[in-house]
Amino acid sequence: MWAILWKDLLLELRTKERVSSLLVLALLIILVFVFALTPEQLHQPAFGSALLWVALVFAGMLSIQRAFILEQERNCFAGLLLCPIDPGQVFFAKFLSNVCFLAIVEAVVAPLTLALLGLPFSVSLLGLPLVLLCGIVGFSALGTLCAAIAVRTRAREIILPLMLLPLLVPLFIAAVNVTGALLAGEVWTGTWFRILIAFDVIFVVTGWLAFGFVVQE
Amino acid sequence: MTQPTQQTSWVVEARNLRKTFAWTPVLNDISCRIAPAEVVGIFGPNGAGKTTLLRLLATLLTPTAGRLTLFGFASSELTVRRKIGFLGHESYLYPDLTPEENLTFYGKAYQVPNLKDRIAQQLESVGLQDWRTMPVRYFSRGMEQRLSLARALLHAPDLFLLDEPDAGLDPRGLSTLHATLAQAKDRGKTVMLTSHDFERSRELCTRALILHRGRIAWQSDAALPSPQEFIEFYTAYTR
Structure with a gap:
């Protein structure tokens, strides 16, 4: 791995x-x-939250697609499957690399977005890195699994968003709500945060278990 | 580690193997046994199923029906992959990495001991030691094929599966390939290779078989036929 x-x-x-x-x-x-x-709209936490997640979802989609396109060149993915590595470990490696790249992007984009939106600083904002990380984990787990399916199809650029976006809806709604609460300085560790964690657990475990079947020709 | 499914001395044991792609049969009723230290040449026209057979043996594909054991293990076992070196039509090399980095990656994946020394040895054996720090993207087809051979043999496998290994090689590359395979044969490794050139492969092979329309149409006995006889068999069995 x-x-x-x-x-x-x-x-x-x-x-x-x-x-x-x-x-x-x-x-x-x-x-x-x-x-x-308008400046009034920009100061609303709900807009800021949605904006952060729209940017993350589109950047994430590009990242995941790129990860598997690199493996398709010279059919390197087959080389990977020849190695005595459990497919679950291959999944974890691809998943972790996606988490790393998206975390780097978020580390730059999130502070910049907050600065551009001119949202006031509050103590609850300290929870933002954790919420973003939870979102990135869920997105990368599901994205890695879907990309492994899509990459073998001819219209992979179309198939991936078609498969991934509807499945991401629960994550997206939960993450936007939790981030909105954070930006508004409210309590953010409620139901939506638990849904976010549950999504992460479900798709990390599913990816780990199902990856072997997905990559089999 | 899982125990072998049965006590056997066969490197490859295939029984009634069948492989279909989208309901189209590509391999049908393939049964064969390959013993250690055999060098088997697989011949046949384009589309006969040679590549599919090698990909099945390399565990890249799973049979649709039939039974395949490698070194006594079911082909689905991870353990057998450590014993297989596969050279396919594509190099499986990352173009933006150098030969050293590519081999380091595969060496780590196969947990090769003394990896640095092994990589240096492999690069020297394929004559690429002077290009070890150049990204593979800038390599010619032949150089990439030589590096791919080094990748396939890096973990010292016991079974070499080579799909048209001479494709794109210059005379120097061909002699490197032949020297490597001759050495493997002397060391008791098992080799299965596909080729269209019986005359050249004859020096190395201990056995030959002809695939036609997904079936083994003919296989040699202990003595290989002469090139002239082989052409007669080939013509008769691939009609």
């Missing part, structure tokens, strides 16, 4: 394609909204 993670990070260090394209896309989405919305 660590060998795959090491290889993915090394490939990114060498090409710098993935993180840079994710950052540009996420920042562009946020800038478009900042210019489109």
Whole structure:
């Protein structure tokens, strides 16, 4: 598992394609909204929350697609499957590399978004990294599983969003609600946060168990 | 570690193997036994099922029906993968990584001991030690094929599965390949290779078989036929 993670990070260090394209896309989405919305709308926590998650979902989609396209070149994914590594471990390695890349993107995008929106600082904002991480974990687990299915199809660029977006709805609603509560300085550890955690657990376990069946030709 | 399903000395034991893709049969009723240290040449026209057979043996595909054991283990066991070295039509090399990095990745995945020394040895054996720090993206087809051979043999497998290994190789690459396979044969490794060139493969092979329309149409006995005889068999059995 660590060998795959090491290889993915090394490939990114060498090409710098993935993180840079994710950052540009996420920042562009946020800038478009900042210019489109009025200052009054921008100061509403619900807008800020939605904006953060829209940027994350689109950047995440690009990241996950890129992860498997790299493996398809020279059919390297088959090389990976030849190795005496349990498919569950392959899933964990791809999942962890996605979490790493999206966490880097969020570490830049989230503070910048808060600054651009001009939201006041509150103590509850300290919980934001944890909520973003929970969202990234759920997104990466489900995304890795769906991308492994989609990458073998001819219209993979279309199939992945078609499969992934409807399944992400519970995560998206929970994450937007929890983030909105955080930005408004309210209690955020209620039902929505528990749904977020449950989503993470369900799809990390599903991915780990089902990956072997998904990658089998 | 899982125990072998049966006490056996066969490296490959296939019984009535069948593989279909989208209800189209590609391999049908394949039964064969390969003993240690055999070098088996698989011949046949395009679309005969040679690549599919090797991919099945490499555990990249699962049979639709039939039974396949490798080293006495069911082919679905992870353990058998450590004993297999597969060279396919594609190199399985990451173009943005250097040969050293590619081999380090595969070496770590196979848990190869003394990895640095082993990589240096493999790169030298395929004549790529001077290109060890250049990304694979800039390699010619032949250089990539040589590196792919180094990748397939990095973990010192006991069964070599080589799908048209001579494709794209220059004379130097061909002699490297032949030297490597001759060495493997001397060390008692089992080799299965597909080829369209019987005359060249004859020097290495101890057995030959012809696949046609997904079935084993002919296989040699202990003595290999002469190239002329082989052409006659090939023509007769692939009609």
